[in-house]
Amino acid sequence: MSLTGEKTVLPLADRLAEIAPSQIRELHNLYMALKSERPDMSFVALHFGEPNLGTPPFVVDAGVKALQGGAVFYEPNAGRLDLRDELIRFYAEFHAHPITRDHVVLSCGTMQAIFLCMAGLLNPGDGMINITPAWPNFTGAAKLVGADVHELALSFDAEAQRFWLDFDKLQEAVRKYPNIRMVNANSPSNPTGWVMTVDEKNHLLEFCRRHKLFLLADEIYDRITYTEAGRTSFLKLSEPDDHLIILNGFSKTYCMTGWRLGYLIAAPEVALKMAQMQEFVTSHAPSMAQVAAITALRDGEPFIAESLGRYTRLRDLAMEKLNAIGGLTVARPDGAFYIFFKLPEGTASVSFCEELLRETGVVVAPGAAFGAGGEGWARICYATEDALLADAIERLGAFVQARL
Secondary structure (H helix, E strand, C coil), X not given: CCCCCCCCCCCCCHHHHHCCCCHHHHHHHHHHHHHHHCCCCCCEECXXXXXXXXXXXXXXXXXXXXXXXXXXXXXXXXXXXHHHHHHHHHHHHHCCCCCCHHXXXXXXXXXXXXXXXXXXXXXXXXXXXXXXCCCCHHHHHHHHCCCEEEEEECEEECCCCEEECCHHHHHHHHHHCCCEEEEEEECCCCXXXXXXXXXXXXXXXXXXXXXXXXXXXXXXXXXXXXXXXXHCCHHHHCCCCCCEEEEEECCCCCCCHHXXXXXXXXXXXXXXXXXXXXXXXXXXXXXXXXXHHXXXXXXXXXXXXXXXXXXXXXXXXXXXXXXXCCCCEEECCCECCEEEEECXXXXXXXXXXXXXXXXXXXXXXXXXXXXXXXXXXXXXXXXCCHHHHHHHHHHHHHHHHXXX
């Protein structure tokens, strides 16, 4: 500010012009405003991607004990050795694949691991193929580092109620954009619930191997899946020379979204650079969260089994009720805790979700937020209570029928 009181504003970095506000966040802001304006209205929020239950008590207790025990100091950039050792055990047991400490980097949420990969693997002007509909933060992180994002929309088989990856279109994208350096794939998928088959995973690995591309594989929902393919990690199928980076974390499986703890698994020479970069971003992941995560990995299997049973019940409930609504086409989710449904022909997803919220109090995420192939669809997060989910879908159904 100048001495005369007039503001002088320096221009921001050019890359920020590429960053658009999150449409889900904007809808959430409208929801919060309406809650304040209409205290007598009943709202059901199904737009954010997190379980409605808090972190299980056995993990909370471990975190409290960690704080009391002194886990409040600096840690190695790549994360605590004991947690990395626990992940070594976990991957050997559940994914039948050996890794070492040098493959693992703990991060402040998986979002930070994504950003480290974008910043560390993509130069300005490099291209990333983002398989969509996908969580919008992949695109945002790539654009923040000056990369070009080329979206490849999944195809949809309405009869099978399933998305699928068209490898011919993927090949066309690589021919069209010679700057491609990375492919990003999320399976099980947010927002679609799509799970790649083992054949699709092998095909994608071979494709990236042939074209010398990094494959960024987000597997954060790998323990919330209803098929064997969803439990099969890309890591298990990979070859030693593959340029593969696995993304995962503790937010979804263990309901630890606020603890901000994720990780990546990569070749040691890549992981080393990711850890070095972390020094200049957050230094390291939270100490007490890392200690609590050891307990989650060691003692969490009963909780995971209970959660999966609950999500299966909620998925089936949502599918039954959504399929009964005329005018909607529903994608059957094989993993995660989302249902993606196609709106009546010609319906814009953002305006649909805003009107649905204003008129019924039900909050769902607009498909346009998830990139190419998402417009005309909407996402429900069904990690909530049975009665709330059923009520929300009934209101949604009445809203849709009134407009047909």
